[in-house]
Amino acid sequence: MNYYLKKIKKIKHKYGKFNNSELDNVLNVLDSDNNVDYVKKLEKLFCKTLKVKYAIACNSGTSGLHAALAVLNLQRNDEVIVPGLTVVMDAYAALHLGATPIFADVDEETYLITADEIKKKITKRTKAIIVVSLQGLPVNIDPIMKLAKKRNIFVVEDNAQDMLGKYKGRISGTTGDVSIWSFENKKHLSGATEGGIITTNNKKLAERIRKFAGIGYKNMTASGGRTSLAISSIQDPDYERFDTVGLNYRMPQIVAAVCYSQLKNVKKIVKKRIKVANYFSRAIKNSNILIEQKKPKNTKHSHYTFSARLINNKRNMWKDIYRIYKAKTGHGFYSACVCPHLEPAIKMHMKRVGCYNCQKKSTGCYCTNKGLLPVAEKIQKQIMQFKTNYRNLNEARKNAKILKQVLNKIQSK
Numbered sequence: 021m022n023y024y025l026k027k028i029k030k031i032k033h034k035y036g037k038f039n040n041s042e043l044d045n046v047l048n049v050l051d052s053d054n055n056v057d058y059v060k061k062l063e064k065l066f067c068k069t070l071k072v073k074y075a076i077a078c079n080s081g082t083s084g085l086h087a088a089l090a091v092l093n094l095q096r097n098d099e100v101i102v103p104g105l106t107v108v109m110d111a112y113a114a115l116h117l118g119a120t121p122i123f124a125d126v127d128e129e130t131y132l133i134t135a136d137e138i139k140k141k142i143t144k145r146t147k148a149i150i151v152v153s154l155q156g157l158p159v160n161i162d163p164i165m166k167l168a169k170k171r172n173i174f175v176v177e178d179n180a181q182d183m184l185g186k187y188k189g190r191i192s193g194t195t196g197d198v199s200i201w202s203f204e205n206k207k208h209l210s211g212a213t214e215g216g217i218i219t220t221n222n223k224k225l226a227e228r229i230r231k232f233a234g235i236g237y238k239n240m241t242a243s244g245g246r247t248s249l250a251i252s253s254i255q256d257p258d259y260e261r262f263d264t265v266g267l268n269y270r271m272p273q274i275v276a277a278v279c280y281s282q283l284k285n286v287k288k289i290v291k292k293r294i295k296v297a298n299y300f301s302r303a304i305k306n307s308n309i310l311i312e313q314k315k316p317k318n319t320k321h322s323h324y325t326f327s328a329r330l331i332n333n334k335r336n337m338w339k340d341i342y343r344i345y346k347a348k349t350g351h352g353f354y355s356a357c358v359c360p361h362l363e364p365a366i367k368m369h370m371k372r373v374g375c376y377n378c379q380k381k382s383t384g385c386y387c388t389n390k391g392l393l394p395v396a397e398k399i400q401k402q403i404m405q406f407k408t409n410y411r412n413l414n415e416a417r418k419n420a421k422i423l424k425q426v427l428n429k430i431q432s433k
Contacts (some may be wrong), residue, residue: 027400035411037207038212040285045277058276060244062215065283070191072199072219073241076280078233079200081180081216086386087269088176088198088218089104090149091228094119098147099377103133104396106152109358110178115369119147120377123361125393129314131155131327131349131356131403135163142167143377148174151196153182155405156208156293156380157313158192165195176200183208184290186320198225203275206409208324209274228264236264258319258347292406297323299420300406302327305425309337310404325354329402338401341426351415351430356403359396361388363369 022315046203048054078084089100096118104112104123112119124137131154138149149168150157166173179185179193180202186192193199201207203215218233220226226242234240238261253259271279282289304310313327330337338355346352358368361378370378370385376386390397406423410416 023211027094035191037210037283037411041281042212042278045276045281048272049277055207057410058273058280059271062271062276062280062283063112065280066219069286070194070219071284072194073125073221074219074223076218076226076230077276078218078235078269079217079271079275080214080269081178081200081204081207081384082109082112083233083269084200084202084216084218085176085178086116086267087229087233088200089113089117090232094147097145099143099145101133101138101146101149102360103150103152103154104133104359104361104398104420105356105394106154106178106360107180107357108363108366110150111300111360111366113150115366120145120375121360121366121395122146122377123359123387123396124398125395128399129159129415130160130316131313131399132157132159133159133164135167138164139167141259142171144171146171148194148387150176150177150178152180152191152320153185155327156182156185156324157315158182158185158187158319158321160316161187161192161195164351171335175433178203180207181324182322183324184286186321189319190321192322193219197222198229203282204277208293208322209279209286211271212278212324213275214273215279215329217271217272232266233269234266235268235270236262238263241268257285279351287342292410292413293323294321295413296408296416296425297321297326299416300326300328300408303424304427306433309341309430310342321332323408325405326408327405328405329399329404337430338404341404341430344426344429345422347421348425350419350426351407351416353407356400356405359393359400361392362390362397365403 029042048056059077094117099122100114100119100121101124102121105126114121122141124141127134153159175196177193177199177384179199182192185209189411198220201217203209203211226369310328333360367388370388375385
């Protein structure tokens with residue numbers, strides 16, 4: 021018994037990540053006498069919180085991306101425009117459907133894809149655009165939506181790193197045709213392991229997504245799981261269950277139980293991340309080495325990380341700063357992911373299956389050549405991403421202070 025009491029005390033500690041009702045909810049799921057449907061509760065609360073019509077819980081943000089694209093009737097060699105600075109999963113979702121990811125460059129100051137760069141990449145084969153609110157900064161979505169609607173192109177918002185960010189007063193991720201969020205353990209909201217959710221205001225898309233992500237059960241609807249049927253109907257040997265070829269991307273009840281509690285506390289969680297980001301922002305304020313990710317006036321940054329970039333990266337400065345920061349007991353920081361078009365998996369795939377976009381223009385796949393996206397490739401080497409998910413704000417302040425000391429030391433040389 022003491023073992024369990026110690027575990028509970030640790031989980032419920034004031035600096036614990038899951039110290040609200042997460043444990044209680046999980047116990048409810050494990051209790052066979054309790055019939056609480058936390059997936060349904062999570063979806064309902066997510067709709068209310070973000071002011072969207074439909075939410076479909078899934079087992080990861082990546083599966084959410086796949087499901088979102090899968091219902092858009094993409095044909096082999098159709099094109100999906102993807103930011104040149106993002107995680108590789110945005111391109112994976114297109115590749116798994118036989119489509120070709122077309123990489124667009126990004127803005128140097130915000131790190132985000134723009135309507136101007138998208139316009140350069142649109143062809144007659146463009147069927148979808150994936151936009152990413154990188155590090156919690158909302159995309160300038162209105163010009164992109166205007167461009168897409170004019171050409172009848174779907175827009176998928178990847179909001180895995182953004183929760184309750186604002187764009188022109190609207191919650192980020194609620195403007196595109198379909199949006200996805202991630203509940204992977206480091207994200208704003210955590211499922212303790214993995215998890216995700218897909219949203220849309222389009223009833224037809226919602227029903228198709230739910231069916232695809234739910235193994236294709238024919239009685240699934242836009243707003244819920246299988247409709248109520250008499251048990252005698254389901255047990256009938258002639259009962260046909262499936263009308264859609266789908267995959268099992270459903271969210272487990274235990275994950276939903278954790279996410280539901282986190283969502284109830286989402287404003288507090290996001291507020292703390294922003295507070296931590298402000299510590300780091302002040303630490304680099306007078307620096308001539310780092311410049312913060314630009315926040316346009318019409319946006320509210322939700323700070324998945326505090327992101328800044330080197331004004332120059334001479335003499336291997338990124339690694340020097342990292343080494344000194346760690347030596348001073350700083351927690352370290354992350355680099356930006358390698359641009360997806362330069363990742364070995366993408367390059368090998370394009371080489372193996374061929375690239376429709378290149379077949380008419382050159383031998384080999386120029387879409388994965390270095391130098392294709394000069395801005396994205398440049399700033400990817402400069403970006404530093406400092407964690408904001410500190411639960412003990414004293415630790416956050418300590419690390420921001422260490423960063424300031426490191427920058428002062430380098431500037432004095």
